[in-house]
Amino acid sequence: MPKAQRHRGTKLLGSEAVRKRTKVVISSRARNLIVLNMRRSILITAGIITVSDRGSRGEREDISGKEVRKLLEGISVNVVDYEIIPDEKNIIINKLIEYTDERKLDLIVTTGGTGVSPRDVTPDATLEVIEKEIPGMSEAMRRESAAATPHAVISRAVTGIRKNSLIINLPGSPKGATENLTAILPALRHAIEKIKGDESECGE
Amino acid sequence: MPKAQRHRGTKLLGSEAVRKRTKVVISSRARNLIVLNMRRSILITAGIITVSDRGSRGEREDISGKEVRKLLEGISVNVVDYEIIPDEKNIIINKLIEYTDERKLDLIVTTGGTGVSPRDVTPDATLEVIEKEIPGMSEAMRRESAAATPHAVISRAVTGIRKNSLIINLPGSPKGATENLTAILPALRHAIEKIKGDESECGE
Amino acid sequence: MPKAQRHRGTKLLGSEAVRKRTKVVISSRARNLIVLNMRRSILITAGIITVSDRGSRGEREDISGKEVRKLLEGISVNVVDYEIIPDEKNIIINKLIEYTDERKLDLIVTTGGTGVSPRDVTPDATLEVIEKEIPGMSEAMRRESAAATPHAVISRAVTGIRKNSLIINLPGSPKGATENLTAILPALRHAIEKIKGDESECGE
Numbered sequence: 079m080p081k082a083q084r085h086r087g088t089k090l091l092g093s094e095a096v097r098k099r100t101k102v103v104i105s106s107r108a109r110n111l112i113v114l115n116m117r118r119s120i121l122i123t124a125g126i127i128t129v130s131d132r133g134s135r136g137e138r139e140d141i142s143g144k145e146v147r148k149l150l151e152g153i154s155v156n157v158v159d160y161e162i163i164p165d166e167k168n169i170i171i172n173k174l175i176e177y178t179d180e181r182k183l184d185l186i187v188t189t190g191g192t193g194v195s196p197r198d199v200t201p202d203a204t205l206e207v208i209e210k211e212i213p214g215m216s217e218a219m220r221r222e223s224a225a226a227t228p229h230a231v232i233s234r235a236v237t238g239i240r241k242n243s244l245i246i247n248l249p250g251s252p253k254g255a256t257e258n259l260t261a262i263l264p265a266l267r268h269a270i271e272k273i274k275g276d277e278s279e280c281g282e
Numbered sequence: 283m284p285k286a287q288r289h290r291g292t293k294l295l296g297s298e299a300v301r302k303r304t305k306v307v308i309s310s311r312a313r314n315l316i317v318l319n320m321r322r323s324i325l326i327t328a329g330i331i332t333v334s335d336r337g338s339r340g341e342r343e344d345i346s347g348k349e350v351r352k353l354l355e356g357i358s359v360n361v362v363d364y365e366i367i368p369d370e371k372n373i374i375i376n377k378l379i380e381y382t383d384e385r386k387l388d389l390i391v392t393t394g395g396t397g398v399s400p401r402d403v404t405p406d407a408t409l410e411v412i413e414k415e416i417p418g419m420s421e422a423m424r425r426e427s428a429a430a431t432p433h434a435v436i437s438r439a440v441t442g443i444r445k446n447s448l449i450i451n452l453p454g455s456p457k458g459a460t461e462n463l464t465a466i467l468p469a470l471r472h473a474i475e476k477i478k479g480d481e482s483e484c485g486e
Numbered sequence: 487m488p489k490a491q492r493h494r495g496t497k498l499l500g501s502e503a504v505r506k507r508t509k510v511v512i513s514s515r516a517r518n519l520i521v522l523n524m525r526r527s528i529l530i531t532a533g534i535i536t537v538s539d540r541g542s543r544g545e546r547e548d549i550s551g552k553e554v555r556k557l558l559e560g561i562s563v564n565v566v567d568y569e570i571i572p573d574e575k576n577i578i579i580n581k582l583i584e585y586t587d588e589r590k591l592d593l594i595v596t597t598g599g600t601g602v603s604p605r606d607v608t609p610d611a612t613l614e615v616i617e618k619e620i621p622g623m624s625e626a627m628r629r630e631s632a633a634a635t636p637h638a639v640i641s642r643a644v645t646g647i648r649k650n651s652l653i654i655n656l657p658g659s660p661k662g663a664t665e666n667l668t669a670i671l672p673a674l675r676h677a678i679e680k681i682k683g684d685e686s687e688c689g690e
Contacts, residue, residue, distance in 0.1 A: 194620060194647060195680045202618065210406065212398060213417075213621075214424040214435040220622040221425065221629065228672040231622040232680070239398060264432040272398045272436070414610065416602060417621075418628040418639040425629065443602060468636040476602045476640070 122184045122270055124150055125159035125177045127170070129190035129200050130250060134164040142189040142255040146248065149259050153267060155185060165191045170203035178207070178243040184270050186243060187259070190250030192235040200247050201234040208238030208245055215246065215262050215269070222261035223254060230254065237262075244273055326388045326474055328354055329363035329381045331374070333394035333404045334454060338368040346393040346459040350452065353463050357471060359389060369395045374407035382411070382447040388474050390447060391463070394454030396439040404451050405438040412442030412449055419450065419466050419473070426465035427458060434458065441466075448477055530592045530678055532558055533567035533585045535578070537598035537608050538658060542572040550597040550663040554656065557667050561675060563593060573599045578611035586615070586651040592678050594651060595667070598658030600643040608655050609642040616646030616653055623654065623670050623677070630669035631662060638662065645670075650682050 126146050132138040140162055147157050159181065163169050170188070177186045191200030205211075215237035223230035235247035235258065246262075248255040330350050336342040344366055351361050363385065367373050374392070381390045395404030409415075419441035427434035439451035439462065450466075452459040536551040548570055555565050567585065571577050578596070585594045599608030613619075623645035631638035643655035643666065654670075656663040 193680055194618070194652075194677055196650075196683055210398070210438065212436060212438055213420070214428075214437050216621070217421055217424060217625055218428060218435040220625060224622075224626060229676050231626040231670060231673050232620060232677050233622050234618065234620055242400075244398075262435060265435050268433050269398055269436050273400075275400055414602070414642065416640060416642055417624070418632075418641050421625055421628060422632060422639040446604075448602075466639060469639050472637050473602055473640050477604075479604055 120267075120271055120274070120276075122155045122267065124155045124157050124185040124187060125181065125183045126150075126157060126161075127173055127177070127186065127188045128160075128162040128250075129165055129170060129188055130162060131164045131197065133162045133190070141252045142248070142250055145252050145256050146187055146189055146259060149256065149263065150185075150187070153263060155266075159183065165197045165199060167199045167203045170200055171206055174204065174207045174240070174245060178240045178245070182241075183243055184274065185266075186245045187248060188246070189248045189255045192233045192247050192249045194232055194234070198234070201236040204236040204238065204245055204247055208236070208240050210239040212237045212239065212244075212269075215265070219248075219258035219261045223249075223257040226257060227254065230257070233258070239273055242274055244270055324471075324475055324478070324480075326359045326471065327386075328359045328361050328389040328391060329365075329385065329387045330354075330361060331377055331381070331390065331392045332364075332366040332454075333369055333374060333392055334366060335368045335401065337366045337394070345456045346452070346454060349456050349460050350391055350393055350463060353460065353467065354389075354391070357467060359470075363387065369401045369403060371403045371407045374404055375410055378408065378411045378444070378449060382444045382449070386445075387447055388478065389470075390449045391452060392450070393452045393459045396437045396451050396453045398436055398438065402438070405440040408440040408442065408449055408451055412440070412444050414443040416441045416443065416448075416473070419469070423452075423462035423465045427453075427461040430461060431458065434461070437462070443477055446478055448474055528675075528679055528682070528684075530563045530675065531590075532563045532565050532593040532595060533589065533591045534558075534565060534569075535581055535585070535594065535596045536568075536570040536658075537573055537578060537596055538570060539572045539605065541570045541598070549660045550656070550658060553660050553664050554595055554597055554667060557664065557671065558593075558595070561671060563674075567591065573605045573607060575607040575611045578608055579614055582612065582615045582648070582653060586648045586653070590649075591651055592682065593674075594653045595656060596654070597656040597663045600641045600655050600657045602640055602642070606642070609644045612644040612646065612653055612655055616644070616648050618647040620645045620647065620652075620677075623673070627656075627666035627669045631657075631665040634665060635662065638665070641666070647681055652678055652681050 126143050128140045128143040130138060133140050143160060147160070150157055159177065161173065163173055174186060177183045188200055191198045216235050219235065220230055220233055233249050235249065237246050248258045330347050332344045332347040334342065337344050347364060347366070351364065354361055363381065365377065367377055378390060381387045392404055395402045420439050423439065424434055424437055437453050439453065441450050452462045534551050534554050536548045538546065540546040541548050551568060555568070558565055567589065569581065571581055582594060585591045596608055599606045624643050627643065628638055628641055641657050643657065645654050656666045
């Protein structure tokens with residue numbers, strides 16, 4: 079299994095760099111702006127779990143996991159953990175609990191095991207650990223993906239919340255994973271900020 | 283908490299006025315027409331529950347509740363109850379049960395508490411009281427709303443049936459509440475008539 | 487109740503005829519092709535269950551069941567069982583279990599009882615027998631159907647897997663049943679092959 083990779087805090091790009099820089103200003107008005115900026119550029123940590131029997135035996139290169147990482151880093155999400163595990167329900171459950179309860183990651187994205195084959199159990203494992211389901215995110219992913227790929231309707235991918243962590247299932251194919259994640263990318267930071275307890279008004 | 287407002291039977295407009303007037307006719311053919319008209323203009327009673335910590339403390343004007351009322355009255359639904367309650371799961375559950383089991387309202391529309399913040403529990407309370415879920419109504423609301431507002435995919439709003447009452451969750455923002463309710467307005471009277479036991483053929 | 491009709495193996499059309507013919511070739515490369523062809527033209531057996539109080543009493547002709555059969559046969563699915571049963575939850579549950587566990591049909595399509603009337607219990611019966619739900623297929627059906635028929639959002643139809651069988655609920659009206667099934671027809675064979683354990687890569 080690939081070792082967990084950490085690079086939290088190793089880059090300061092875009093809005094984060096701006097946040098760091100603005101910290102030198104201390105006037106009252108500026109402080110409000112800083113708080114606003116901090117909220118806007120809130121640090122988000124993520125883990126990627128690739129669920130694949132073949133991948134976990136090293137028989138298949140994990141292209142999907144890499145594509146997912148690229149998309150997440152594109153919206154300034156810090157991917158701090160990444161592992162490939164087999165399609166075993168208990169292993170998936172334990173890994174999800176480790177990433178949420180122990181490592182307290184804001185976002186956990188799984189790829190693989192969302193289909194209808196007997197070995198596909200990622201959604202079933204996810205349903206056992208989440209406390210609240212967010213059906214609208216899964217619906218939007220399937221709808222957008224189905225416009226390009228009719229088979230996308232078969233995905234049983236689940237999205238939900240455990241404690242303060244957002245868990246998102248993606249299909250295993252690079253095309254499916256990319257299509258699905260892209261569909262909800264515009265709502266992702268907002269969702270995570272709300273889950274973490276941001277109480278500003280929303281819905282505009 | 284605002285006192286429940288009742289105006290059942292205080293207006294007779296449109297199809298209802300027609301129904302009242304036709305009651306004086308008693309020929310067999312006319313009676314059939316009356317029955318048909320009564321079915322077409324079946325009296326629908328509704329309650330609106332605004333779920334909002336700030337609203338219930340009087341710290342925020344409830345614009346969404348008013349917008350919802352306007353939309354419902356536009357399709358001749360009689361809004362006979364309206365209250366603002368805090369984001370407390372047990373309070374929401376009790377209010378839903380009161381409106382369905384005791385007050386026997388045909389329709390209960392909640393607004394607020396459908397998001398992913400820790401205090402958002404309206405869908406969770408609703409899931410505990412409904413006997414049958416109607417996922418298609420929630421899907422349609424999210425789909426239509428998401429076309430205008432990408433964040434709409436975060437709504438966990440639930441639609442379902444308890445006894446002979448239809449319960450619909452709407453988001454708390456005026457824009458979200460209006461977009462969502464508008465999406466299912468064309469199917470609303472039909473759904474309520476079926477839930478109340480109308481056995482005419484449908485599906486055309 | 488109409489007697490179960492069986493015509494498994496009575497026709498050899500299209501890809502199935504090709505498969506039979508290619509069986510005479512025995513070179514290694516040809517054998518691979520045969521295996522590929524067999525997989526592509528995998529024999530799929532199906533049962534249709536029309537759920538209707540009136541239909542089961544012979545008071546209404548079952549047009550929907552016939553339309554569903556036509557659509558399935560159009561993609562070379564062999565409809566080997568067909569029955570009309572009343573809107574009774576226990577009868578539906580028992581019939582679904584018979585078709586999956588005993589008769590081991592690959593596909594069971596129900597039509598009727600998906601609405602919101604008190605007698606509509608097909609989705610509730612289905613939820614009790616399936617082991618995995620496939621929400622994306624129901625979503626796609628409702629979405630496509632709603633584009634033509636606003637009332638389609640009321641359908642509570644469920645799609646899911648029990649053992650190696652795919653169970654699909656359709657609305658009872660001929661228009662609704664046809665619109666809904668047509669929406670998922672392009673993904674149907676692929677889904678069934680995967681459920682039966684085909685391990686080839688997917689998601690392209």
